[in-house]
Amino acid sequence: MVLKLENVTKKFGNHTAVNHLTLSIPEKQMFGLLGANGAGKTTTFRMILGILRADEGTITWHGQRIDHSMSPDIGYLPEERGLYPKLKVSEQIVYLARLRKMQPKDALKQLDIWLDRFKIAEYKHKKVEELSKGNQQKIQFIAAVIHKPKLLILDEPFSGLDPVNVEMLKKAVIDLKNEGTSIVFSSHRMEHVEELCENLCILHKGNPVVQGSLKEIKRSFGKKNLIIHADFDLSFLASHPGVTRSKLTAEGIELQIESETVAEKILQSVVNKGFVRKFVLDEPTLNDIFIEKVGAEHE
């Protein structure tokens, strides 16, 4: 365990942004931090980075408190994207890389590699304000990773990108992980987290509500999804015992059930009624889990 948060609490006045959060983030893995807006993700990141200090608890990286002396080992992509609009891409990256103790020469070399990879080599000497938003975001990503950090913190890295660029960035993130970078990232997009992370934590109003490995979380959640498409009316299934949630669709119904045995009973009750075109028992998605854990309290 490389990055450890123990019992971390942060309050702003009367508002508790993060409440007794304990996390262990293994080395060379990707860790997902999920949560609705205002759940405390950015505050957690800021505390990890040492921009904010925790009121209670400790945060350690390799057993040491994180401060500015460790900045060469840490990369950060803030949620609110920002670069100097009037500076050229190369000047910008070199400046930020130098602040993380990188030689300008090396920074320029790395920059070329990254720009090639993102297919934006022609923007090297352009001012940032002349770039499209998506390209600015790529530059920002480069700024976060150019010094080969050991710990990379990505706050909503894929927001605002088109699917092609999301794939491009995803691949870059996976490569970094394979090269041995420990990555913590936050997202609203459950499918990204599901795809990328081995371990995750869902924050809700500053409280960790679910945490552990993805497989574990899905297994312990227990509930499964059942999708049925049939030619007859399926609405009666909504009140079937063991069904926790139902949604009628154009072609049939989607159910959330408590366990596999419920599915067996439902199958028996529908086969006699007519032709069933589809009957699928599915693992719960992270989205389901998220809505269940976070959304429930919203209602």
Add this chain to the structure above:
Amino acid sequence: MNNFWIVFSHTYLTKIKSRQFLITTVITLALILLMTELPNLIKKFNGSDEKTIVLVDQTKQLAQPFTQMMEKTDKHVTIVQRTANEEKLRKQVLNGDVDGYLILSFGADGLPKAVFKTKSLTDQSLADQLQSVLQRIRSQQAAQHLNLSQEQLAQLNAPVDFHHVAVEKQAKSEKELSQARGLVYALLIIIYFAVIMYATMIATEVATEKSSRVMEILISSVSPVTHMFAKIAGVVFVGLTQLIIIFGFGYYAIKSNLEKMSGGFFDFFGFGDSSFVIMLYGLLFFILGFLLYATIAAFLGSLTSRIEDVNQMISPLTFLIVLAFMLAIFGLNNPEAPFVTVTSFIPFFTPMLMFLRVGMLDLPLWQTLLSIGLLIASIVILAVFGARVYKGGVLMYGRSNLLKEMKKALQLSKENK
């Protein structure tokens, strides 16, 4: 290289290369050039300096001495003697053929008197010239009537030997004082403009970094306090660079124009012989004043998150600087006034008012040192306080009034300890 130097050199180099720096420098240099070349320009615009005056000599004897004397005083004035009638002369003046006509006659006392007629009364200097020449002729004539010798006449005309001497031994002589006044005045203006300009620059700079959200990356690699001081130091050096360019150029321009500028305005302000000590004090007070105001500007800037709000946020600061400047300008005429003495010890006003006193008066050293000490102490206090506000301020993106924001920032940074 440590992060302080990286931020410092980055700030310095981007500012030096910026359009704003280039434009303000060029404009200032142009102004200096204009000022030093002004006497030449005035001469050029008055190109048709040659003036023609018709002399109507009714005395039949003064025309020759008068023409000779006029030639000696001003070669640009041509005297033409004529006996034409007045109506014709009037027309010539109205047409612009001649610049005027002078009717010379004897008064009842047998001494010369004259009427000078021109189109309008705008050119007073020509009339004065004629009058002073005639005055001399009149004195000579009067002397003759009284049978005075040339020596006696010279005695009569000799100016009184008058000296204004200060009793205090070290008090500045009148000449020194007028030199000092000019230099202090010029330096005050420079300090005023430079401080306002660079303080605004710092605040804008910080607000820009916040509004573009680069700040968040910056403070994750550099501590906010290092960042703030590096930023201030960077802009101070930009200011010094600009001042060196301006002073260097100004010195060169003044030197090369020294002859033309003697007399008039420049004499009163004594630019000819600049006092090195005053310049040094000016530099010292500029740097200290700048540090004081820049520190305030930096943390005020950290409280805004939009560039549009910067001016509003630093308006209290601007007000202080303007007030200091006004006090100093009033004090220039009477540097010993009690209000000058008192305000020169208030740190916000020290850079201008103590500088004024040091430049104009002969202060005991302890007073200067005391005020500098107070100034430095308040810079340190403000820097510590400012660093705290800054630390919290850079993370806030809300918008409310100054005091509320400041309280919030302090709270945030206190929790952050």
